[in-house]
Amino acid sequence: MIRGSLSSKLFAASLFAAAPALAQAQDGLPEPVRDMIDAAIAIGEEEKVRTVIELARATNPDAGAELDGILAAYETDLAAANAELEAVERQAIRNAGLFENWSGRGELGASHATGNAENTGITAGLQLVREGIDWRHKLRARIDYQEANGLTTREQILVSYEPNFRISDRIFAYGLAQYERDRFQGFSGRYAVSGGLGYQVIDADDLSLSFKAGPAYRVTQFVDGGSESSLAGLVGLDFNWNITDSLKLTQDTNAVAEAGGSAVAIVDANNTSLNIVTGLNAQISDNLTTRLSYAIEYDSNPPEGAVKTDTLSRITIIYDF
Template sequence: MRFKNTRIAALGLAIAAPAFTAQAQLPEPVRAMIDAAIATGDEEKVRTVIDIARMTNPDDAGELDTILAAYETDLAAAQAEAAALEEAEIRNAGLFENWSGRGELGAFNSTGNASNTGITASLRLTREGINWRHKLSGRADYQRNNGVTTREQLLATYEPNIKLNDRLFVFALAQYERDRFQGFAGRYAVSGGLGYQIFDNDTLKLSAKAGPAYRVTEFVDGSSESSIAGLIGMDFDWNITDRLTLTHDTNAVAEAGGNATVIIDSSNTSINLITGLDAKISDNLSARLSYAYEYDSNPPAGAVKTDTLSRITVIYDF
């Protein structure tokens, strides 16, 4: 669980300050420097100052070790208290609380069933709980030329999942697609299964999941078909630097960011791949370049199997 730095700093200072009032042999300027570092709430700064004090005052190494040990004890207690408070806030949050989101707006260029340039927009909402996570997302690509709509692709998904442990989770998925130029007026899919978090750190996140699926397709000619399918997914995010992120997520959820959707049934296998590169402009604003590959092994008559889309967008995180 991530701790709020300001809360930890305040708690740590309140707890740690009394620990350093005992009689000591350290020169007063050195002690004042250590106290000032502790007051900042910056753990790295505290450790750096104590290391420097140890080099410049080698005879006082024992007292410095005692100060550091007391600081670490107080810091651990502050972190535990902050974690408990944050967990309580999450557990007591209302239905419309603890949501975060990402809005995206820009332009696209497509090839395949339609070759044109238009506008693209998407919205993603995520709610993190103690064990539950809910993800809602939607995307629309639209282009109109001389009064005639030449592209209208809609996609909406909802995915809840629950953690079984630090690595294993259960997921469910409901997805809706519409793309008349690919030959279907509506395509609905529901799925569920197991997922596994392979890597989960500040630099690299990688998870895989799989399960059965049921899909219904309504074609533009009025016919429809339904089928039992299998779904395979993988999410991949790599923070190359603090401001540059590469995403290529093999995921049952098609959302803003890199993703690939693979649904396999006896009559038609569909694949949706998106690779993206995000560059931060500010804390909340990013620019994004992405490339999408969409494939249907058995498209309706008159449609081709493969579509590609290149997008350039601006993203706002909230």
């Protein structure tokens, strides 16, 4: 993106321009060694520069002080170039239009069986994320549908929007608007809105964990025509663990962050709803991933004729874009 297109220009202009003067000032280094360091700096890749300087140090042990000076000057210019690049990127983010800087993933899985019983099932999902300087926006949609012998046996729809605002490195504020539909659990529509605070407990390259909590308001429309509304409380957990470069474990609850590892429970005086989804993602290529997941959906007070707990196993293909 921006970093890839600007890095070579910035490093070539600022670092390479300063390199010859730095090298020429060090008379103790042989000319071929200075040329090698200049060439590494001109390429603009930090790892190569450090490798070349370390090789020069090993072959010219008496020039340690000179190489320390070259490395210190390089690091100073590198920090200045990175700061300039970051400022350009931040300004580009601030100036981005409403439909820019979005990334996402699409998920699709299907099954069909014939013989003693004929079953057809499909699951599809879409997640869009827009990362800003302080704001992050998440849009999610999912549908699960299944037929058995020509009769619909599952029809679930979920759509949610969740904006997050970074207050500090660890603390953030969140909002949530969510719509659900599941005739077989007894409701034709369930709407929930919530807002509150969250805390980032762990934010590492291979492991992340955060909590959030706040009040919520929920309206449920039942398939028999009745409806109810109530104040509720939301407690959430987001968790992701990259076990290896190609294997990732996610823990989701209430499908509020289905594609990313989270746990959310909405509790009110009439009904507590909980949706726990445990998933294992295996990367196939840069853009393709397979996902195996197991979901448990629980309502403490379902409508008459509906059971409290449903389970669902999925295997899907995910495409990142």
